[in-house]
Amino acid sequence: MPDMLEIKDIHVYYGAIHAIKGVSLTVRQGEIVTLIGSNGAGKSTTLRTISGLLKPKEGDILFEGESIAGRPAQQIVKAGISQVPEGRRIFANMTVLENLELGAYSRDDADGIAADMDMVFGRFPRLLERKEQAAGTLSGGEQQMLAMGRALMSRPRLLLLDEPSMGLAPLLIREIFNIIVDINKTGTTVLLVEQNANMALSIAHRAYVLETGRIALSGSAKELAASEEVRKAYLGG
């Protein structure tokens, strides 16, 4: 399968802090790839750089063969990458419907948007029940579903998910991860950032382990889940 996303040795700074020190990774079409690592390893920074919120000082990011490094965020959404940010970041004072409409902001095809809205409501029936409600009144799990539905509204070919399990009960985490697998099966490539390495490795095809701004390990999810190093550091023995 061809590489959909190729990150080539990027370096990213927050002011003077060198947060990403030469990360390279690839995501092939149709895969679920996970990026695991402890707090502060640079997982979110990597996703924020792909989405155009941060610009790499060095290195390049190719999406479907074309360089997108340093492009403004709105162009990256248009190119076909959307992100479910860490902490969901829904627009709490707007309705569920308005949140979803904003997800489709980059599109002009009213018919396609309507069809995708139905698709999202089909996938997340709870959102349909609450579509006129202010998004801030939803439960944590519902907010995660809204954030995912909102990201799908741009009809991405690559979906970036940042810590979708954060703050959710185990049963809900399982539900969210089932939905991620399902989204992937319907043709969307997924790059998943997680602290919950167990869950992430259980659904991913391949994985990268990030440590203080560098890739420490990479391989198939099965290999990494079995590796002594990963088990000790991230899977609790």
Place this chain on the structure above:
Amino acid sequence: MDFMSQVVQQLINGVSLGSIYALIALGYTMVYGIIKLINFAHGDIYMVGAYIGFFAVAQAGLGIFPALVVSMVVTGLIGCLVERIAYKPLRHAPRISLLITAIGVSFFLEYTSMLFVSPTPRTFPEVFDSSVAFHIGDFIVNGQQVLIFAITFVLTVLLTYIVQKTKIGKAMRAVSFDTETAQLMGVDADRVIGATFGIGSALAAAGGVLVGVYYNSIDPLMGIMPGLKAFVAAVLGGIGSLPGAVVGGLILGVIEAFVSGFLSSTFRDAAAFAILILVLLFRPSGIFGRDSQEKV
């Protein structure tokens, strides 16, 4: 006239004045909502709007409504330009730099205007037959007051529609709530911020033209006091809240009218700023303001 009729008469005067404050306060509150800037140059934008209206009427011979539209459009563009040149380069700078820049822009607009239009006040041509007045019982509502109130009402409804229902309005609310996430949705935040300045400036321009019609006189420093008053109105209503700006403007106008009518017009400005102090002391979030939760 008995006491009650006087109260009603002052109420009518206050609502007219308050409508002007409301139009200016809307721009203040929109800009604050989106980039957390108290745009101290906003009162001067209102002055620029008044002059453009003046030239549209006096030089180009337009009627009041076309002049209003021309002034709103041109001033809106000037507002976008000011944002692009003065504020956009400071997007990631500390807030204090932005505030100081706003004060600089304010002086720039005041004294550049003086250079071009001279500091001498101009008399706004009579575009509206001031003898038109409605007598309702004992009260007099003159034509200008009806005009001010009607235009403020229409513009407020239009603004509410734009913000609530249109795509750009939703983008404005999204950027105002969480700029970064809005960008992740594909919203071009710079463009939305520019549009916000444009719309806010156009509303201030409408206020400027209406004041020209109401008081007949305009000058390059006319924006200073109403700018400050509109800021008080925005804070009173809850800065960042659109209904707050309108309600705050109307309340302020009415209070000023009552103070002028029943005490002395000398105390008018003092009353406005006393309100600012009281609001900041007892309810800093204003009438409609949410308790401010700083985003992390």
